[in-house]
Amino acid sequence: MLILEEMQSRGHEALTLLHHAPSGLRAALAVHSTVLGPAIAGVRLREQDEELAVRGALALSESLTLKAALAGLNYGGGACVILMPESGVEDPHAREALFRALGRQVLPMESRVVLTEDIGVSPADIAFVAQETRSTLGMNTDTSSVTGYGVYRGMKAAARHALGSESLRGVRVAIMGVGAVGRALAGHLHREGARLTVADDRPERALALADTLSGVTVVGCHELLDAPSDILAPCGYGHSVRSQDVPRLQCRLIAGGEHHPLSRRGEEAVKEAGIVYMPDFAINSAGLIAAATGLEAAQAAERVYQIVNRITAAAEQYGKAPHVVARRMAERRIDLIGSLGASASGARPAGGVA
Incomplete structure (x- = not known):
């Protein structure tokens, strides 16, 4: 209940735990807000335990919401923290499998979440994700x-x-x-x-x-x-x-x-x-x-x-x-743009600036 209480106090919309045994994928995906648009989720890959990964995803996703809003972007905030697989990701095929598994897991949520790189993750990793879902950003940006x-x-x-x-x-x-x-x-x-x-x-x-x-x-x-x-x-x-x-x-x-x-x-x-x-x-x-x-x-x-x-x-x-x-x-x-409600078509803007 402590995690749920933290989510409520911060105003989070969702927290999803992702798992794919063959690739070693274990991750926490937090969505803080989609008021302004799909949640940009910075993807991190770190050696840490489950609780730190979950709490890190919650904190990072809140920062992303505020960052996108202050920058005038039509995005909300999210975060995806991947636990380092026990076998590591030195093997290039293993790394590809890990990030493609992430893309496959996020596919059902692609209307709400957009993945981009963060600590321990490169544009090439996001390119692997992009092979499984369109919901990515930053592949061509250092x-x-x-x-x-x-x-x-x-x-x-x-x-x-x-x-x-x-x-x-x-x-x-x-x-x-x-x-x-x-x-x-x-x-x-x-x-x-x-x-x-x-x-x-x-x-x-x-x-x-x-x-x-x-x-x-x-x-x-x-x-x-x-x-x-x-x-x-x-x-x-x-x-x-x-x-x-x-x-x-x-x-x-x-x-x-x-x-x-x-x-x-x-x-x-x-x-x-x-x-x-x-x-x-x-x-x-x-x-x-x-x-x-x-x-x-x-x-x-x-x-x-x-x-x-x-x-x-x-x-x-x-x-x-x-x-x-x-x-x-x-x-x-967030309050002002959120008060406008959805557009006439019912769709939120997918990106760009306000």
């Missing part, structure tokens, strides 16, 4: 690099509000997680002259980045929260910043590519600490925008920049925290 550039542009807009200038030259940025998005973000920040400290739960990735970019400091994940910084950029798997760790933070702004880096309690804690938090669904949407609309990376990132500028302007006007303003903006669009 969403990680586009997302990283969008986070960089959004960070500049947020820095103007939190630090007084959007120039990041000499600004101390601590990046938690240097996977595809974190690496892309680090590259853009390094080119501008930011002072970077990085950490990753796979230390070899952080060390490899430091070998590529001069002047980057590598620390452990636990030490990163104590590192002096102006901006903390969480780019990991979720909940990188626990509420009890907030008093350790020395940053003035939290802005990164990670979905739900803070819990609701954590959001309140950083607000009380005087730290500006630009939420994930506002700043990490460039990859989704590009996949959904066909925009180039620069155009999608510019849209993120404008979104963050709107949020900070409203935050300053009304004296509210940016993360509170961002959520209200997203919810207001």
Whole structure:
């Protein structure tokens, strides 16, 4: 009943457990909202237990709803978290079977769900899914690099509000997680002259980045929260910043590519600490925008920049925290467009922008 209570409190529409023994498919598919259109479901492949997979799908799908709404897309939010098969997916045929099995399982739901890549999943994997269902996005988009550039542009807009200038030259940025998005973000920040400290739960990735970019400091994940910084950029798997760790933070702004880096309690804690938090669904949407609309990376990132500028302007006007303003903006669009009801044909728009 705890899962059902969480679904009710977050406003989820559905949670489906997917299973296909021959391919090793075990997954949790959450649909948070289809008010604006079919739920875009980011697909993740990770080694984790069932409970974490289910709770991760619920949290990620809520973020996707808010992200799509704030970006002006005619999509709702979903998430699909696949548990790593016991035999792994190193064999290319095994990987193909896994993702084609996912597509086959989702086929009956294709009017409500659209699958796209997320952590551990590539455009090639989504192409396998697309062999079984039309409900896919992002096969031809390098969403990680586009997302990283969008986070960089959004960070500049947020820095103007939190630090007084959007120039990041000499600004101390601590990046938690240097996977595809974190690496892309680090590259853009390094080119501008930011002072970077990085950490990753796979230390070899952080060390490899430091070998590529001069002047980057590598620390452990636990030490990163104590590192002096102006901006903390969480780019990991979720909940990188626990509420009890907030008093350790020395940053003035939290802005990164990670979905739900803070819990609701954590959001309140950083607000009380005087730290500006630009939420994930506002700043990490460039990859989704590009996949959904066909925009180039620069155009999608510019849209993120404008979104963050709107949020900070409203935050300053009304004296509210940016993360509170961002959520209200997203919810207001859902309420307004949802109040229109279905179109005359009874069909919802399948994509594009409002």
